[in-house]
Amino acid sequence: xxxxxxxxxxxxxxxxxxxxxxxxxxxxxxxxxxxxxxxxxxxxxxxxxxxxxxxxxxxxxxxxxxxxxxxxxxxxxxxxxxxxxxxxxxxxxxxxxxxxxxxxxxxxxxxx
Amino acid sequence: xxxxxxxxxxxxxxxxxxxxxxxxxxxxxxxxxxxxxxxxxxxxxxxxxxxxxxxxxxxxxxxxxxxxxxxxxxxxxxxxxxxxxxxxxxxxxxxxxxxxxxxxxxxxxxxxxxxxxx
Numbered sequence: 666x667x668x669x670x671x672x673x674x675x676x677x678x679x680x681x682x683x684x685x686x687x688x689x690x691x692x693x694x695x696x697x698x699x700x701x702x703x704x705x706x707x708x709x710x711x712x713x714x715x716x717x718x719x720x721x722x723x724x725x726x727x728x729x730x731x732x733x734x735x736x737x738x739x740x741x742x743x744x745x746x747x748x749x750x751x752x753x754x755x756x757x758x759x760x761x762x763x764x765x766x767x768x769x770x771x772x773x774x775x776x777x
Numbered sequence: 778x779x780x781x782x783x784x785x786x787x788x789x790x791x792x793x794x795x796x797x798x799x800x801x802x803x804x805x806x807x808x809x810x811x812x813x814x815x816x817x818x819x820x821x822x823x824x825x826x827x828x829x830x831x832x833x834x835x836x837x838x839x840x841x842x843x844x845x846x847x848x849x850x851x852x853x854x855x856x857x858x859x860x861x862x863x864x865x866x867x868x869x870x871x872x873x874x875x876x877x878x879x880x881x882x883x884x885x886x887x888x889x890x891x892x893x894x895x
Binding site: 671697699706707708710711713714754758764765766767768769770 | 779781812818819820821822825833835867869880881882884886887888889891
């Protein structure tokens with residue numbers, strides 16, 4: 666039972682344009698969401714997060730939007746840069762045991 | 778350098794063998810988490826230890842076991858290895874079980890051990 670789903674295995678975007686990565690979840694008890702970025706041969710690194718009491722969080726070129734009614738969150742990267750090419754993981758927690766439940770990841774490719 | 782050290786970085790072994798993966802958490806972190814990432818798969822949570830005790834278990838096979846030692850380093854033991862066990866194994870650490878450590882939930886990952894079973 667996949668509680669966190671990233672339905673797009675890969676996404677290709679032109680440099681300078683907007684990248685939008687999507688994540689859906691099924692557990693309405695999730696109240697904290699994170700995005701991690703992973704380069705090959707490296708561990709995932711934290712990118713941005715959002716609490717369920719908010720619907721938007723912004724950090725530089727990265728913005729995460731949360732739609733609780735749709736159980737959907739998205740990560741916007743504007744403008745996309747070549748260094749953004751990586752695998753992006755969405756993760757969620759319900760706070761009961763502070764475990765993070767992970768999506769399968771989306772591979773973002775930024776084309777020059 | 779994230780502060781979480783995993784050794785070895787690469788491991789090649791034959792089916793039926795047993796291996797041990799090691800993780801040293803970031804200084805001050807009490808929790809250690811083990812994850813498996815198979816080819817083109819997401820991160821599968823295996824097990825969590827907190828200050829030496831098992832705290833949570835995920836999709837960990839019975840052939841796999843882990844422990845956390847008094848110095849807080851952790852080892853993941855994989856036995857009777859099969860071809861399907863080939864994967865990247867990540868360790869993460871956090872200071873406490875909880876979200877009060879800032880926006881990143883306090884999670885820090887190591888760079889992983891790539892296990893290849895032949």
